Amino acid sequence: MTFDAACGKQWMIAMNKTVQEKKDVLTELDQAVGDGDHGLNMARGFQEVVNKIDANEYEDLGSFFSEVGMTLISTVGGASGPLYGTAFIKLAAQLKGRKQADLPVLAAAFSAALEGIKARGRAEAGDKTMVDVWEPIVTHLLKRGELLQVEELTRLAQEKLEETKNLHAKKGRAAYLGKRSIGHLDPGAASSVYLFTAFADVLKGEIDNEQS
Numbered sequence: 001m002t003f004d005a006a007c008g009k010q011w012m013i014a015m016n017k018t019v020q021e022k023k024d025v026l027t028e029l030d031q032a033v034g035d036g037d038h039g040l041n042m043a044r045g046f047q048e049v050v051n052k053i054d055a056n057e058y059e060d061l062g063s064f065f066s067e068v069g070m071t072l073i074s075t076v077g078g079a080s081g082p083l084y085g086t087a088f089i090k091l092a093a094q095l096k097g098r099k100q101a102d103l104p105v106l107a108a109a110f111s112a113a114l115e116g117i118k119a120r121g122r123a124e125a126g127d128k129t130m131v132d133v134w135e136p137i138v139t140h141l142l143k144r145g146e147l148l149q150v151e152e153l154t155r156l157a158q159e160k161l162e163e164t165k166n167l168h169a170k171k172g173r174a175a176y177l178g179k180r181s182i183g184h185l186d187p188g189a190a191s192s193v194y195l196f197t198a199f200a201d202v203l204k205g206e207i208d209n210e211q212s
Contacts, residue, residue, distance in 0.1 A: 001146070001206050002100040005058040010205070012053055012068060014198035016046040022194060029187040033169065037078055038187040045076035045084070062096030065089070080188065083117050083130065090116035103148055103203075107141035114138045128167035130188035133160045137196055153200040157193045164189045 019026070019042045027039030049071045058064040069088030073081050094109035095101055101109070114134045123129045125136075140156055141148065164186040168179055 001203060002102055003061075003106055003203070003206065004100045005061055005064040007202050007206060008058075008061060008064045008068075009053050011199055011202045012046065012049050014201055015195055016050045018194045018198060019043050019046045019191070026187050026191055029185050029190055032184045034187065035078060038080060038191065041076045041078055041080050042191050045072045045081060048075045059099070060096065061098050061101060062092045065092035065095060068092075079121065080191070083121055083188070086116040086120045087113040087134075102146065103141070104145045107138070107145065110134075110138045110141055123170075126167060126170075128164050128169040128186050128189075130186070130192045132164050132167065132186065133157050133189045133192040133196070136160050137192075148203075150200040150204045153203075154193075154197045157196045161185060161189045161193045 019039075023039035023043040025039070026042060027036055030036045030038035049068050052067055052071050053064070056067065058067070065088045069085045069092060071085075072088060073085030075081065076084065090113040091109045094112045095105070098105070114131070117134060118124065118131055121129060121131070123131045125131055137153060137157055137160075140152065144152070162185070165183060167186070168182055169186070
């Protein structure tokens with residue numbers, strides 16, 4: 001399986017579609033623990049990403065993901081823009097000059113993206129943030145490589161999202177709630193599930209095309 005800028009476009013289009021459909025869900029989750037703006041911020045940001053990438057062609061994955069990252073940083077408010085933007089800029093740095101990437105290369109790039117998120121947000125797994133979805137997904141990608149079954153990604157992401165309900169928030173506005181944050185899903189973890197589900201759908205499409 002190879003992933004190129006055309007796959008990247010499909011991924012962002014799929015992510016945007018989901019975010020537009022689920023923005024009220026994200027808003028509701030964020031109203032419980034934060035500012036209540038995560039849904040609108042993500043919807044605005046990924047719509048602008050799709051607008052930008054639709055109008056351009058990209059020489060390599062690095063230039064593509066750099067555009068995605070910079071667009072998110074400039075259009076998404078709150079903590080989400082810098083965190084998601086950093087993730088895509090780290091992806092860009094790892095994939096600079098590559099027209100295509102296989103799963104092991106993508107896994108290594110996602111690992112760099114995760115480290116960028118953790119450094120930017122000063123968060124670790126267990127803090128009730130998007131890291132609680134990203135870290136197990138990245139670990140799984142690194143472990144499985146070309147043996148990955150894409151259904152494993154969506155299942156794992158959803159499982160890890162559900163686990164955030166029982167966590168005590170230690171970062172962001174949710175941390176001000178203290179133990180009252182327990183019992184709520186983390187909105188950043190939820191949007192991360194949408195991101196990896198969209199990624200898995202694109203991978204599945206590419207694998208199916210290669211096998212047909």
